[in-house]
Structure formats: C-alpha cells, structure tokens
Amino acid sequence: MEQCIYYGEFNAEKYWRSEKLAKLPHISNNQIENIIKAMDELLFVLCSEKDTLITRYKIDPAQIKYLKDIGFSFAYNDTDLTEDISKEEQYKNICQILLEKYDELSNKELMKKNSTMSAFAVLPESREVSKKYGFDFDFPKINIIKKVNSKIYSSEINRDLNSKYPFKIANSSKELYEEGMKYLNNSPIMIKDSFGVSGKGNLVISNEGILQRVVSYINSQEKAGKSVEFIIESFLDKERDFSCQFFIHKSGDVEILSIQEVRNTGSSYHGSYTPSKEFVEFIRGKGYFSIIKEVAAQLYKDGYYGDICIDSMVLKNGDIIPIVEINARKSMSLIKHNIDKYVLNFNLNCSFTFLNVIFSTHIPYEQIIKEMEEESLLFKPGMNKGLIPLSSNALFINRYLDKNQNIKTYKGRLYLAILYKNETEKEDMLNNLTQLLNKNQINVLN
Template identity: 40%
Template sequence: MIGSERRPRIHCGTFDAETCWRDDKLTRLPSIPDLQTRNLVNAMDELLFVFCQKQDTLLTRYAMDEAHLHYLQDIGFRFTNNKVDLDVSLPPTASSEMNIFERLSAALPYMKLEELVQDVELEPFAILNGVDVLAEQQGWRFHAPSLQVIKHVNSKVYSTELKDKLGIWNVSQFIRSCTELDSIGKALLDSGPFLIKDTFGVSGKGNLLISTEGMLNRVSTYIAKQENNDRQTLFIVEPLLNKEMDFSCQFEILPDGSFSFISVQQVLNSDFAYQGSVTAAPPLIQRLEREGYWELMQAVSNSLYESGYFGHVCVDSMVLQDGSIVPLVEINARKSMSLIKHQLDMYLDAHSLEGYLTYVSMVGSTPIAFGDVLHAMENEGLLYKNGCRNGIIPLSANTFKVNQQRDGRYKARMYVSIVASDLVEGEQLSIRLRTLLSSLAITVSS
C-alpha cells in the first residue's frame, strides 16, 4: 500500500548510462559493435517494474509483453505501462541515438497514454542528459544532482582518487597516452596479466585483459591512431588480482546528506560481465562488521555528498583468494542490478521466500511468443505462482523477443528470479529451465 506521504512515481531509465556519460573526445579500447546486444540492453528497462507500487507508472522503450504483464499482475505487481513502443510514437526525424528521457520528451505528446496521476515524482534508473527537460515538460517533480556531478562521481577517475583520499589500498594507475600505456603496461606484464579499464566501462564493457606484449603492442597502436586524430587518452591500468568473490554494497544518500544502508549482495561475474546476484552469506556480513567496512562506506557516502551527489549508490568490492578484502573497486552512483535484486528480496520476504537474480542467454532462429514460454514453464512446474515454495519468476520479456526476426539467428536473454530454499535447489531449477528452452528450438549459451 502507498502511504499518505508517498507520491506516485514515474519509473524509467537506460541501463547503459555509462555510455551516455562518456566523453566522446577520449580514445576508446578496441571492441566489436554488436547491435543485437545493444538492443538487449535497451530492453532491460522493463526490469524496473520491481520498484513500482500500485499507483506508479513504468515507461519503457518497448511496450511490455501482454502475457508477461498478466503474469506479473497475477503474482501481485500492479502498475501502469505504455502500450506502444516509444519509437512508434516518435516523429520520423527523431534520432536513433536518443536516450530514454530524450525519447520520452519527443514521444509523449504523440502517445495515447492512460491519463497519468497528477503530482508524481520522476524516478530514473540513472541521471542522463534531458531528464530535467522531460520533468519540466511534463510537470513531474524531480530533484537530483546536476549531470556534471553525476559524470564526475561515476568516473573511475573519481573512485581511483578516492581510494588514495581514504587511505585504501590502491593498485590502479592512470594512463594518459599510448606511450604511457606501452611503458607502464610492459612493467606490469613482468608480474603477470593486467587490466586496462575505460573510465566509464561497465559489466565487462570497457575492460580489456592484457596477457602478452603482442596484445599490448596492438592496443597501443590502436590508441596511437586515435591520438593522431586529436583524441585524448585517459585509461586506468591495474594488475589482474587473484579474486575469490565479488560483492557490492547498496546504500542511499538522502538530500540532507544522511546515510541509509540498504543491502550487501554477492555478485556473480564471468569474464568481468555481470551474471547475477545472491544474498551475501552471514559470515561475510560478520567479517565486514569486524573489519570496519560499514564505517568505510559511510566515509565514501560523505565524500560523494561533499562532491555534490545524493541518491542511490552501489559500491563494488571483492574478496581476494588470500582472504583480504578490497573494499572499493568502483562506484556506481545510480540504481543497480543488485538493488533490483534487493527489491525482489523484499517482495519474496513478504511470502517468507528467498531467491537469486540471474539470466539465461540464448540464440534462436525462429520467433517464439513469450506467452508460449510462460505456458511451457507452467506445464513443467517451473513458473512461480503465489503460494509456491519454489519456482522461477521471469523478469523480462522484451529482452527475449526484441531481436526476433523471421529469418536469421537472433540473440535473446531472459532475466529471472529463481525462488529456492538454497543455491543447490536453485541450480536444479536453472538446469530445468535451460533444458526446457532448448526443447523449444532455442540454443542456450553456457
């Protein structure tokens, strides 16, 4: 229920905010453009339904799947959503590079939305260019730091310098030219592989592992060509640490500067890319308590507030195989996948259940309706329903179908919350889901 002091909210966002924050004048690491993967990220905004309460509205780039919406309503989620894709409502001259807020500013005058509740607050996933214009255009309440502050505190430059300021062990070095990359990189290779990090890289994008001098030479040459075209270089390099576990801390800095702790989640990564989140085990929480981790997060919060930031924060941390804790890897001054996981925790806790957040990557060759997937999951006893003690909650349908085409292979992804008594039971459910998807002529990635 919505309390008397909570206004209805408009939820929306772009999950690759770092791409929007990045300075185009900087050199880039080599990468292969992938339109289908980009489409998947654009469709992830539907995951924001977890933050919605009954009077809230979720505006997504692609209209949510009707079968998926009915399922979510059946298990207790109620919210309003746009019924057509934003692109359908945009004028023909609209740019394909618009972020979600710019798209909404252009599309809303043309859209036939259900009348929005008045006196609402805009609740974005991350602050991007045009969000304040959209709020003013629609008369929505919106209070957030400036875009300049957002870019400043989300840069890995900020988190790297903050480590030194707070006296945290820091193995990172700045690279400001291809010449520095070449010399410092060769010195690092003497001790083993190292990482080159883009200042706005995220979830595997913008991290490059260098293991040989030949790889280093090719990257240095690639950077040099861009510098010759008047681009500036700013990367961070650090030795590849012998990591045992990733985890993250979520907290919120209120507008008055006060610190509100939310959760700690263990993060499952593969090749530096996000794979899922599980609730941090009690021994880790107890150890963080003993080693002053909470006081350090308070210090991080204070520094962010002094820099002009308030709002949600996700601090990435890790445990190394020698047992030592690296408390600050980087800062995400925005909402996060781990915050989405926490929101699902609260939903499941009301039913005395637990779950973990993950996704399944797939490749298909023929279109499949998401409603058919839900039906197949229900027939196999996999689909979570109210009253079940275990099951799988499909969290996204657009990431499953956004790339579907009549001819040709397409990439698909389905985010899920696996409701189980423990990780062993959860893994069994995950295997059953993958087997089911494979039976539908979908190739499931390992």
C-alpha cells in the same frame, strides 16, 4: 501517496562518456545493444500500485497478466515509444524519445503532472524531461553525476583507502605503454576505460605483444584528435565479488539497503545472490561498513545524493578492495534487493540471474509462460519454489525489431528470479528450464 514514474537506460555510461575520448578495442553487437535497451522492463520491481513504468517497448501482455497474478500492479504504456529502428533512432536514449513524444504522451493518465520521476540512471536530458512534463525530479547536476561515476574518481577514493594496490592514469598512448610495462614486469594488468560498464571498457593484458597492439589502436585514435584517459592497475587475484546498495538523502543521511554477492563472467555481470551471514560478518570485521560511510560522506561533500551501488571484492589473500567501482545510479543488485522484499512474504531464498539464448523459432512469449506453468516451474504465491521471469522484451526483442526477417539467428536474454529452499532445488529448476527452452528451439548459451 503520490505517483512515481519510473524509466531507465541501462547503458547510461554511453551518454555520460565524452565523444572526444579514445576507446579500447571492442566488438560492437547491435543485438546486444537492443537487449540492453529492452532491460528497462526490469524496473517493475520498484513500482507500487499507484506507480507507472515507462518502457521503450511495450511489455508483452502475457508478462503483464502473470505479474498481476503474483501481486505486482502498476501502470504502463501499452504501445512502443518508438517504431523507428534506424541507427539514428537506436542511438537515442529514452529521455530524448520522451521529449519527442511530449505531445502524444503528456495528456495521458499515466503521465500525470506533479508526479515524481525516478530514473535508473540520470541522463543529460533528464532535467529537461522533468521540467517539460511537470514532474518532480530532484537530482544533482549532470556534471556531478558524470564526475562521481568516472572510474578515475572511484580509483582515487580507493587509493586513499587502500594504498597497497596502486594505479596509474595514462593520458597518452606513450604513457599507456610505459606505465603498462612497469606493471607487466610483476603481473598481468587491467586497463580500464573511465566510463566502461559491465565488462565493456575493461581489458586484461598478459604480455607485451598484446599491450603493443592495444597501444597502437589507441595511438591511431590519438592521431585523429581523440584524448586518452585510461586507468592501469595490476590484475588482482580475486576470490569473490560483492556490492553494497545505499541511498544518500539530500540531508546527507545514509541508508544502507543491502549487501549482495555478485557473480561475474570475466568482468561482465551475471547475477546477484544473497550472501551468507558469515560473509556479512566477515566484511563487517574488516571495517567495510565504516568505509562505506566514509565514501558516502565524500560523495555528499562532492555534491552527490541519491542511489549508489559500490562494487567491491575480496582477494584470495583475504584482503578487501572496498571500492572497485562507484555506480551513482540504481543497479541490478538494487533490483535484486527489491525482489528480496517481495520474497520475504514466502520465507524462501532468492537469486537473480539471466540466461543468454539464441533461437530462430517464432514461438510467442505467452507459450513460454504457459509451458513453465505446466511444468510447475512458474512461481505462484503458495508454492515452495519456482521461477519468476522478469523480462519478456529482452528475450525476444531482436526478433520483434526484425520487421523484414533479415536475421537468421536471434540473440536474447531471459532475466529470472529463482525462489528456492536449497541449492539443489535451484539448480534443478534452471536445468528444467533449459530443457524446456531447448525443446522449443531456444538454445541456452550459459
């Protein structure tokens, strides 16, 4: 079996989006950006024994040892790809770094020529990386990938499927105000950036005053030469979110991989969960899977093949919105699906979530793993419940990058797979983990 080399950039939309487009109001947070850059570690769940995972920052040795103990084996880089934490370096995506590190990495055993390369999301430099390193990387052209990932593309497809819930595209601040006001007469509205991700680039507007402030912010960018491209739609009364992961083969064949229930906080992703059989039958009865195949056929017709995650939702009135977003890439729910495949060996339920934390402590990651094991929280094969920590880097990355210790309080994120038999066990384990972290002066925020 040939080697596959995995790498990832979990904020690919940032590199697909044109710099010429105006942005919605947002608060930049360098610590959150650092966490997102460290999320590439999660891709280990896709790896088999002969595969390699290339991460921007080296994975903590304690995490590597634990993953090997529970059956995950893969090659990995044991040094950081970058040590420069300047603004210029932080903006570079992992492909740009791989191109710069060619002389250093190309002769290493973990970067064998003729390997297959697989990205979390295809980036503008992906083709150049695969060509330079001599890797097989079969993917559509980047202009196609940008097109099908745009929320305008997904909105237009959803309109064709579901004309009951219309939308408008605003190409000026004037249109944004005029069209927004038409919708506000009936309900709050949602304004979407065509390349927003996980809550970024989505704004809920409830009254004219807020709309006017947003329009004024956009107008100032428009005067500076930026183009305007936003989607306006009614804010819908949602019951639940879910997603479908599938793969379009180069032949056009479609392979549906999983359905995951998605938990969101506001518009931001907060975890994937296995839906009940009753829910899957409910959406089947609504014709959901037939719609997915129609969308897949359209994507293929437009030149796309590869990984797809479609975000969908059920409204409180029972209607399904089949296409909220099209993510033409791998996804967090695909990671959950691959954890599910591992968990099948143990006949347990599985959920995938994360804890947001703040801390000032200098406790090492190894100590967290050790204490989780002492408290019987750390999953090992043979146990009937337990937690699998999935990310060492995302937890402590801001402390790690703060070489001069200028920051007093660090933000972090601990991704987890929760293996359990009933909901009470799941909640008890999360509560016990929260207490363990709090005891070590790591405060859980959610």
